[in-house]
Amino acid sequence: MPCIFLDCQDTILKDVKNALKLMSHIHSLSIYDLDDNEESLGPHFIPQGVCIKHIHMSRTSIRDIADDTFMPLRKCLETLSIVSSKIKFMPQKVFSGLLKLISVDLTFNYIEDIPSYNFYGLPLMKLNMKGNMIRDISESAFSSLELSLSEIDLSENNLTTFPIAALAKLRHLRSLSLCISDNPLICNCERDNTWVWIQDHPKIIKSKAVTCVHNEYPKEKCDVPxxxxxxxxxxxxxxxxxxxxxxxxxxxxxxxxxxxxxxxxxxxxxxxxxxxxxxxxxxxxxxxxxxxxxxxxxxxxxxxxxxxxxxxxxxxxxxxxxxxxxxxxxxxxxxxxxxxxxxxxxxTFRKPISIRTKTRKVFDITLILNRRMGLIVGCSLGCIVFFIMVSILLYTKIKERKRIAKSDPNWSEMNDFHSIHSKEDIIQDSTTASTDNILLGMGKNKK
Structure with missing residues (x-):
């Protein structure tokens, strides 16, 4: 895919928009000397479906920027530069959703403050606000940029106080330009003073870059811990x-x-x-x-x-x-x-009060039933199974005898004979045993 560089000079926003509709991927868009009647960037400045990586606008009369002006570029825009224009304030959501924006340049405008959460959620690494009219920087101005923002240029502004609270949270800050000539700082070693913070961060900002009131610079190192x-x-x-x-x-x-x-x-x-x-x-x-x-x-x-x-x-x-x-x-x-x-x-924490309560055992018939229920159920099932098995065996044996008796009559007669004979033998054996017992008893009496 070829890289397209689009330069627009001495034109109006409508012509720029029509030109953008003819292409889908643009590497760089530069707009110079825009018509003086163009004072705002509306929500439809960037057509849907267009991808632009870098935008640079210079020498314009732009004062206002709509919240969703750059929303179509949320997955494309990497650098945004609007310099030498007339922007007075930045809407809080103007940068919202720009997932790849790493550099913002708003030098030489009329911005008066940096509000809270203005760059929230951005992977911003470089911020240039040089030559504005910034008087105040919110403590949460750089919230969520603690691990990404490394370069800030706030020189040539109207800061009345040093933004220690906002800058102290930036862990990867390597460069800070803060040349203040119109409003010199009070440089001393008092508690939480600007000069102490500057001395603690010599790699971020040099003490020579700061102008002190009446040119009263403290010692090279503050003695007060x-x-x-x-x-x-x-x-x-x-x-x-x-x-x-x-x-x-x-x-x-x-x-x-x-x-x-x-x-x-x-x-x-x-x-x-x-x-x-x-x-x-x-x-x-x-x-x-x-x-x-x-x-x-x-x-x-x-x-x-x-x-x-x-x-x-x-x-x-x-x-x-x-x-x-x-x-x-x-x-x-x-x-x-x-x-x-x-x-x-x-x-310190309050010492917890521990109360020991003795549990009382309450008699409950259900406890006994629950403990014995398994044994009762097991025995009942065992008896039922035994009765069923014996019944089946007896039924099988009787049925088998009936079947043999029908098929072989001689077997039935022989079975009856053996049954009668067995009964006679039993009666005879019992009679003999009784006679022997009588005779044995009579012998003992004679003695």
Whole structure:
């Protein structure tokens, strides 16, 4: 299939649409210097059945784009470029369903913001919004692009704040152009400030690309450590896993974990950790109790704590391998002297109440019937089968005798003779036995 490159210059949208109807597969469509009266791209700009991979529009008066303008190209369009036009806002569904769109270029328009979920569901890798009037970027502007978007150009806009919340979610972001000259940023080492994020991502954006207020650039590296993303994961055995993230670790020597229940009279437990640690497991907790856990950064190694703190410990073991017990006053002093700390409250699970109930055995005639039913049924079936078999055998024998008697009369007479003779023998034997018994008894009496 040949690659068709269609260039349209000094024309109107109607002519472009008629030209597209004559072909089905177009590699690239370029539109330059569109008629000034053409201010919108309607839903029927792209005819059904046409496949275009790349669209580039430049120097037009386009202001509005309908939601389903590019819907016929949902399985074809890979790059879309509308530059040097008059677009003020992007409809939320204008890119919806474009399954192959990897690059969007909207440079030098009049777009004022990037709303939430504007690029949701796209495999977008490159976004160029240079030279617009963007003031605000929604925290969810790049939602679903966490694993695909790698290049963003936001230079020459009117951003009032640095979009940390939106950019922090992009795991594969490699390049960010953010040259802000009209609205310089406040560059300092305060908590969650822009300058800290820039220092943490030198491969994405260079600090020289940012203009600071009054040209007050901080040091090459902020000295103030910042603890963020402190979280607690509770387990069913009433133990917890505490995790955190620390920026600017170069200035700290060690970490300290303290945790205590919110009861006023409770002791504070302390644990020293290496500065590289990012989590800690706590197991000696009581069920259904509210606790507070704090992560503290230290300028000095644990054995080199300052004298006042050590004196307040009152001989408490400060070995880094053991959990020490402190008073709440001591813990408060440690928090005040720490360059950075973060605390979080949580509650442990309620201990389940187990109730043992003794089951009573209730007499039920059905239990006996159920247990004996098999035996009863088995015996009954056995007796019935035995009776049937004996009946069949007797019936067979009698029938056989009748059949022989009809076929051979001599056998019948002989059978009757033997029967009579057998009866006489039995009577004679019984008479003889009786006589012998009488004689034997008379002999015993004479003696």
């Amino acid at each position: 910042i603890i963020s993303q402190l979280s607690v994961d509770k387990h069913k055995d009433n133990s917890v896993s505490v995790s955190w993230f620390i920026r600017n670790r170069t200035a700290i020597k060690a970490l300290q974990i303290i945790y205590y229940s919110e009861d006023i009279q409770s002791d504070v437990k302390s644990k020293y950790l290496e500065k590289t640690e990012v989590s800690f497991h706590i197991s000696d907790l009581t069920p259904n109790v509210n606790y507070v856990v704090c992560v503290i950064t230290l300028h000095d190694e644990p054995p080199l704590l300052d004298f006042e703190i050590k004196s307040e410990l009152n001989g408490t073991n400060v070995d880094t391998n053991l959990t020490a017990r402190l008073t709440q006053d001591v813990a408060e002093a440690i928090l005040m002297r720490s360059p950075s700390s973060e605390c979080l409250s949580f509650n």
